[in-house]
Amino acid sequence: MERKICIYCASSNKVASKHFEATDILATELVKHGITAVYGGGSAGLMGRLANTMLAQGGKVVGVLPRFMEKVEWGHKGLTELILVEDMHERKKLLINEVDAVVALPGGCGTLEELMEVITLKRLGKFTKPIIILNLDGFYTPLVELLDKMIEEKFMRPEHRSIWTVVNRPEEILPAIESAPEWSEDKINIAAV
Structure with missing residues (x-):
């Protein structure tokens, strides 16, 4: 059965090269393991790099893009499949539909919003697959500390730490998916x- 992983990633072209390099490594691993990437459908930044690297190696990439973004030509033109949706809410819903895991690369407010929503859905039992956060050079350390603070101050339970890895x-992403708690x-x- 075809495996699909949703990748949350940024559209900025101005981020440090280490983020592009990490995206290349993940893209290569996904292709090597025959995994289809499902992502936001963009052509710039880490989004574009993920798609271009995978496609160049014969991988499959599915993009989910709101129509208003297509109108300003943010969409990637060479994807295996591009699904156009009406709005950001529909996009987020389709991104995680029938995927085997979610991976959050470093990103901006859109990436953070997507990540927090899927964590919330998993807490509520509406999403049950692994959620992997790539904390490259400590990028997500403040978020992880905030989540720990939420647990410490009883806004969440200690068991909720099992929601994300x-x-x-x-290179640690795919092994983390395989060993994620049920x-x-x-x-x-x-x-x-």
Whole structure:
């Protein structure tokens, strides 16, 4: 059965080269393992790099792009499949539909919003697959500390730490997916604190 992984990543072309290099490593690993990437459909920044690297190696890439972004030509033109949707809400829903995992690369407010939404959905038992956060050079350390603070101050339970896995290098992403703790729909029973 075809495996699909949703990748949250940024559209900025101005980020440090280390982020592009990490994206290349992940893209190559996905192709090597025959995994299809599902991502936001953009042609710039880490989005474009992910797609271009995978496509150049014969990989499959599915983009999900709101129509208003297509109108300003932000969409990637060479994807395996480009799905146009009406708005950001529909995009986020389709990005995680029937995927085997979610990976968050470093990114901006859009990436953060997507990541927090899927963490919330997993807490509620509406999404049950692994969520991997690439904490390249400590990028997500403040977020992980904030999540720990939420647990410490009883806004979340200690068990909720099992919702996500933090890795420091792109080579660790696929092994982290394989070893992620099981999660089920009945976890809604521990959603409340």
